[in-house]
Amino acid sequence: MKKKEQVxxxxxxxxxxxxxxxxxxxxxxxxxxxxxxVNQLSLYKPHRILDVATGTGDLALLxxxxxxxHITGIDIAGNMLAIAKQKAGQKRLQERITFEExxxxxxxxxxxxxxxxxxxxxxxxxxxxxxxxxEMRRVMKTGGVMMILEFSHPASFPWKHLYGFYSKHLVPxxxxxxxxxxxAYIYLPESVSAFPSGKDFLEILEKAEMxxxxxxxxxxxxATIYTGEK
Numbered sequence: 340m341k342k343k344e345q346v347x348x349x350x351x352x353x354x355x356x357x358x359x360x361x362x363x364x365x366x367x368x369x370x371x372x373x374x375x376x377v378n379q380l381s382l383y384k385p386h387r388i389l390d391v392a393t394g395t396g397d398l399a400l401l402x403x404x405x406x407x408x409h410i411t412g413i414d415i416a417g418n419m420l421a422i423a424k425q426k427a428g429q430k431r432l433q434e435r436i437t438f439e440e441x442x443x444x445x446x447x448x449x450x451x452x453x454x455x456x457x458x459x460x461x462x463x464x465x466x467x468x469x470x471x472x473x474e475m476r477r478v479m480k481t482g483g484v485m486m487i488l489e490f491s492h493p494a495s496f497p498w499k500h501l502y503g504f505y506s507k508h509l510v511p512x513x514x515x516x517x518x519x520x521x522x523a524y525i526y527l528p529e530s531v532s533a534f535p536s537g538k539d540f541l542e543i544l545e546k547a548e549m550x551x552x553x554x555x556x557x558x559x560x561x562a563t564i565y566t567g568e569k
Contacts, residue, residue: 342466343415343442349526350394350416357419358395372562373459376488377401379555379564383484385454389413391443391475392461396423396436398488402457403432411453413441444470448478455479459488463534472547479569485549486566491536493560540565 350357361369376398380388386408390399393412400423402410414420423438441447443458444467456475465471475485507528535543537554540563544552549567556563 342464343444345526346464346466347415349522350414351418354395354416354418354422358397358422361397368558368561372488372557372564373398373401375555375557376457376459376486376564377405379566380455380457380484380486381405383455385484387411387453387455389446389448389453389456389475389478391446391456391458391471392464393423393438394419394459394461396420396426396438398457398459399423399436399438400426400430400432403430403435407435407454410436411448412436412438413443413446414438415440415442444474446474446478450477451480452478453480453483455484455486457486457488460490462487462489463530468543469547472544472549476547476549476569481569483569484566485544485569486564488562488564489534489536489540490531491534491556491560491563492532536563 353360380402385405388402388407388410390396390402390410390412393399393414394416396412399410399412412420412423414423417440420438420440424433427433427436427438439447443461443465456479458475462468462471479485534540541552541554544565544567547567549569552565552567554563554565
């Protein structure tokens with residue numbers, strides 16, 4: 340089974356407990372991380388936004404507070420999207436936000452459609468990272484912005500060791516107990532560990548022809564917001 344199919348199956352399987360575990364395992368800090376991304380995004384005043392790997396829609400819903408013209412959320416996991424649609428309905432945002440199933444590495448949109456493309460905790464799950472970034476750049480308008488929120492690797496003591504122990508031992512244990520999927524919460528910390536963060540990811544963004552790339556390090560390096568312009 341390809342990585343893409345494994346990721347799709349895994350997120351469909353844990354969708355019902357995903358939000359609870361996300362917030363619980365991050366001790367609620369993930370809320371502030373998303374808010375910081377949205378605050379940075381507000382400086383660009385985007386009208387049309389694509390949220391890739393939107394999952395249960397938390398970032399897309401938060402972006403809606405900027406009152407853009409329209410937000411499109413896309414994800415390969417239909418069960419996650421069902422929850423996102425339910426949330427949007429509860430907030431009466433069905434007309435402002437559209438959720439649809441699709442592949443981040445083969446986006447079903449024409450060139451130069453969106454003013455901004457965002458991703459929260461999704462790019463490390465791409466089967467082909469360079470292709471995914473290339474697709475995201477393709478659908479962005481010239482002058483548009485790409486913002487990526489992703490877990491990273493704390494480098495300083497004691498956060499490096501504390502985070503390493505937490506992600507390697509506690510996350511799989513708690514994830515298994517709550518989600519009943521032992522593999523999902525082994526995969527997630529491993530995917531973070533394997534993902535190129537910091538300057539390495541900035542170089543990948545530059546290779547994808549993004550300009551003015553920068554990073555905003557969050558919570559001692561546990562997460563990072565990466566920004567690039569087209």
